Amino acid sequence: MRKLFNLTLGVVTSIGGFVEVGSISTSAQAGAEFGFSLLWAVAAATLFLAALAEMAGRLAAVSKRSMAAAVRERFGIHFQIIPLSAELVIDTLLLTAELGGVAIAIKMLTGIGFQWWILPVGLVAWLVLWLGNFSVIEDGIGLLGMVTLSFVVAAWRLHPAAGQVAGGFVPTVPHHDITRYAFMTVSIIGATVSPYLLNFYSSGAIEEKWTEQDLWINRVTAWLGMGFGSTVAMGCLVTAAIVLGPQHVKVETYEQAAQMFVPVYGRWAVTLFALSLGIGCFGAAVEIALNAGYVLGQSLGWTWGIDKKRRDTSRFVAAFSLVLLLAVAIASIGFDPLRVTLISVALTVVIMPLVVLPFLVLMNDEQYVGRHTSGPIGNGLLATITILGALMAMVVIPLEILGG
Amino acid sequence: MDIVRDVLDTRVVDRNGREMGRVDGIVVDCQPNQPCRLAAIVIGPAALGDRLHPALGQFVRRLEKRFGLDQNRPAQIEFADVDEIETKIRLRLTISDTAVDAVEKRLRAWVGRLPGAR
Amino acid sequence: MNATIRLDRLLGREVHTANNRRFGRLEEFRAERRGDAWFIIEYVVGTAGLLERLGLGARLILGLERGGGYVVRWDQLDLSNPDRPRLTCSVDDLRRK
Numbered sequence: 001m002r003k004l005f006n007l008t009l010g011v012v013t014s015i016g017g018f019v020e021v022g023s024i025s026t027s028a029q030a031g032a033e034f035g036f037s038l039l040w041a042v043a044a045a046t047l048f049l050a051a052l053a054e055m056a057g058r059l060a061a062v063s064k065r066s067m068a069a070a071v072r073e074r075f076g077i078h079f080q081i082i083p084l085s086a087e088l089v090i091d092t093l094l095l096t097a098e099l100g101g102v103a104i105a106i107k108m109l110t111g112i113g114f115q116w117w118i119l120p121v122g123l124v125a126w127l128v129l130w131l132g133n134f135s136v137i138e139d140g141i142g143l144l145g146m147v148t149l150s151f152v153v154a155a156w157r158l159h160p161a162a163g164q165v166a167g168g169f170v171p172t173v174p175h176h177d178i179t180r181y182a183f184m185t186v187s188i189i190g191a192t193v194s195p196y197l198l199n200f201y202s203s204g205a206i207e208e209k210w211t212e213q214d215l216w217i218n219r220v221t222a223w224l225g226m227g228f229g230s231t232v233a234m235g236c237l238v239t240a241a242i243v244l245g246p247q248h249v250k251v252e253t254y255e256q257a258a259q260m261f262v263p264v265y266g267r268w269a270v271t272l273f274a275l276s277l278g279i280g281c282f283g284a285a286v287e288i289a290l291n292a293g294y295v296l297g298q299s300l301g302w303t304w305g306i307d308k309k310r311r312d313t314s315r316f317v318a319a320f321s322l323v324l325l326l327a328v329a330i331a332s333i334g335f336d337p338l339r340v341t342l343i344s345v346a347l348t349v350v351i352m353p354l355v356v357l358p359f360l361v362l363m364n365d366e367q368y369v370g371r372h373t374s375g376p377i378g379n380g381l382l383a384t385i386t387i388l389g390a391l392m393a394m395v396v397i398p399l400e401i402l403g404g
Numbered sequence: 405m406d407i408v409r410d411v412l413d414t415r416v417v418d419r420n421g422r423e424m425g426r427v428d429g430i431v432v433d434c435q436p437n438q439p440c441r442l443a444a445i446v447i448g449p450a451a452l453g454d455r456l457h458p459a460l461g462q463f464v465r466r467l468e469k470r471f472g473l474d475q476n477r478p479a480q481i482e483f484a485d486v487d488e489i490e491t492k493i494r495l496r497l498t499i500s501d502t503a504v505d506a507v508e509k510r511l512r513a514w515v516g517r518l519p520g521a522r
Numbered sequence: 523m524n525a526t527i528r529l530d531r532l533l534g535r536e537v538h539t540a541n542n543r544r545f546g547r548l549e550e551f552r553a554e555r556r557g558d559a560w561f562i563i564e565y566v567v568g569t570a571g572l573l574e575r576l577g578l579g580a581r582l583i584l585g586l587e588r589g590g591g592y593v594v595r596w597d598q599l600d601l602s603n604p605d606r607p608r609l610t611c612s613v614d615d616l617r618r619k
Contacts (some may be wrong), residue, residue: 064491072426073413078534079457131520300449301415301426302508310522314511405560407551412530430529432562439561442553455530462570513593515558 007217013142015232019151020284021101021341021403022094022191023233024277028257030184031240032249033177036160036168039234041185043169045192046230050223050382052356055363055374056198057218059346063368067202068298069359070368077299083354084299087195088323090351091288094194094344095327098285100337104254105278108270115334122328125285129320133307134207137290141283148276151235154264158242165238183399192233192344195355198292203294207307215372239264243324253338254270289327293320342400349396352389360386405417405491407442415492416447425504427493428452431480445486445493447504448478471508475502503516527604529562537567537599537607545569545609546591565594565607566619592618 019027030038056067063070071080103117128137174181201222210218243260244251251257254277261269290306297304297316304316360382363374374382405411407430416424429446450468454461468474479502487494499505515521529551537545550566569590571609600608609616 069415073415076408076413076533077428077452083454091510130518300452301423301447303423310518311512311521314508314515317515318511405553405555407529407553407562408533409550412533428530432527432529434525434527434601436524437597439563440527440529440601442529442560442562446528451530453530455533484558 003217007220009139009142010217010221011225011228012146013138015228015339016142016145016148016223017138017280017283017287018145018226018246019148019232019236019276019280020163021097021277021281021337022194023188024101024236024280025251025338025341026184026187026191026345027233028240028244028260029237029251030188031237031242031249031260032244034174034181034184035241035245036165036238037172038181038184038188039165039168039237040171041188042192042230042233042237042268043190046226046233048381049193049197050226050387051378052193052198052329052359052385053201053226054219054222055359055378055382056202056203057210057222058215058369058372060202060360061210061214061218062212062370062372064206065368066206066294066298067199067358068295070362072299074362074365074368075358079358080299083195083351083358084295086347086351086354087199087295088292090344090347091196091292092323092326092330093340093347094196095285095288095292095323096331096335097337097341097344098281098288099327100335100340101254101332102278102280102285103331104337105274105281108255108258108274109278115332118328118331121282121285122324122331125282125289126324128286129290129306129324130310130317134204137286138204141279141286144279145283147272148232148280149235150261150265150272150276151232151239151248153235154261155235155242157264160238160240160242179399179402182395183402186349186396186399187342187345190343190347190349190352190396192230193352194348195351196288197299198355199295200287200291202290203298205382207305212370212372236260255390285327289320289324292323293317310327346396346400349389350393353386353393356382356386356389391399410489411445411493414489416445416495417492418495418497418501419487420498421494422499424495424499424502430480431455442483444480444482446478446480447502449507451478471510473506475506477506479504525601525604527601532601532604532607535605535607537565537594537609539609539613540611542608545613546605549591552593561596563596565596565599567592567594568619592616593619 027042041076059070060066099118099121102121103114106117107114205218239260243263249256256275258270261273263271293316294304295318303313305313310317360369363378363382365374412427412430414427414507416427418424425447427445428448429451430442430444431444432440437509450461450464453464465474468485480500481495485496487496532548535548537548539545546567546569548565551562552564553560554563583595594609598609598611598616600610
């Protein structure tokens with residue numbers, strides 16, 4: 001009974017924590033510019049994410065090692081230093097974008113310039129990590145994040161034609177702007193399949209002390225959680241498609257994106273959008289900072305864990321504190337959050353093959369996953385993601401230049 | 405026993421199960437007409453730096469010296485003090501017998517001072 | 523030869539044959555317990571190229587034991603210059619991986 005409750009909570013928090021600055025930006029732009037026709041990209045990206053998350057969870061539950069720990073042990077520091085450094089750089093950029101997202105949301109609610117909010121937001125994020133523990137943080141983020149269901153409700157209330165929405169799940173070549181469409185596809189995948197999410201998920205499995213007995217919980221949380229979570233991103237896309245599309249609005253600011261809520265929520269439009277954006281981004285910011293601690297602590301062999309005493313994990317605390325400080329510093333220099341978001345998303349795609357390739361080995365190594373090795377479907381999926389990832393990595397930079 | 409697979413980069417804990425770090429380096433003693441003998445495991449960021457590039461190892465050593473953290477580091481632990489090698493390596497020593505936690509201790513002085521430190 | 527060597531720095535190093543031709547890279551060290559101590563009795567040299575050095579490649583994806591490579595006994599490898607390990611025998615005398 002208790003496990004069922006925890007499972008439900010796990011799925012719910014995955015829904016609440018699904019969207020953040022990357023998915024909101026890309027979904028809004030995709031909907032505004034291409035109608036429903038990129039829904040398949042959101043679905044495909046979610047499929048990849050859920051599959052990878054399930055594997056990350058399985059790895060942690062059976063081998064008792066997080067992704068970063070397993071990669072260090074199985075491949076050594078010479079391999080790991082590359083994805084590790086890349087991930088830290090990208091995560092710092094993404095963290096900056098998330099802090100920017102929260103700051104913009106508060107600006108929308110208060111009218112006070114977003115630059116003023118960066119430091120306070122960073123400080124609150126730090127306090128959450130300093131004082132919280134894993135369940136409180138995760139459940140808090142997830143439950144508050146339920147406000148993002150506004151996207152789903154809005155899409156529902158706009159009564160989109162079911163046939164047309166269904167058509168969006170079939171990949172088609174658009175009539176116009178093919179490079180932009182391709183760029184958006186790749187961006188959606190990069191925004192959804194963030195490397196930090198995978199290590200974070202596996203670290204969470206270790207914090208929650210999952211064992212082989214919990215593999216079914218892992219499967220349900222990964223698939224149902226991400227699956228339902230993706231409806232939020234899809235809701236954002238559909239709403240943008242119906243409201244912003246006909247107006248030919250190219251979403252270049254979050255204020256423009258907020259307009260998508262006007263027909264459904266009237267004078268609450270900006271408030272609800274700001275709350276969804278702000279809470280979604282805040283949750284992600286906390287997770288990204290925490291993950292920096294996880295990844296460094298696990299790779300280098302420190303004592304780590306948000307459930308442990310802070311005194312016993314000083315290097316871990318220093319890591320998540322410094323990355324927050326760095327992100328706040330970069331954000332304070334002044335930047336365009338939407339641009340930084342799209343750059344981080346593009347960079348995510350570039351390193352994706354390096355992140356996924358270790359899975360191919362680890363998921364088939366009995367020393368790590370015991371008898372729970374990936375079957376042909378799992379391996380097939382991994383191989384597909386790796387190849388697609390490599391292809392996308394090659395085109396993303398040219399696409400960013402041409403279509404970004 | 406395969407060294408790269410089973411020893412290098414593996415977590416190390418002390419006699420009481422406390423985290424000490426990972427095996428960042430291994431020292432062997434090579435005498436003529438004999439196979440090389442495993443002499444010690446090395447734990448520490450300087451050793452890790454050495455592996456990536458000698459200049460990096462030197463840089464870490466200079467940093468540690470600058471902060472007065474270079475005594476007995478990177479920690480060399482005699483192979484004789486290794487108790488068992490499984491998914492992690494357990495030593496016969498306790499962490500305080502080595503200098504692996506010098507950085508942690510130094511940071512603890514700061515972290516411990518923050519309000520609400522637990 | 524009487525030396526203290528950092529074994530991890532040997533990892534990935536090019537091994538040359540007795541007549542100074544490139545042979546492969548050191549990828550594993552097999553140790554055996556004798557009495558109180560552990561001794562490196564075998565060196566695994568992989569001949570598959572750059573990807574080996576990163577620890578990846580088809581060899582690992584398909585399974586650790588496949589792919590080109592040799593097992594070199596401790597007395598078949600000269601480490602007097604650790605930067606340049608050399609075989610002391612001919613390649614034909616080596617056991618395949």
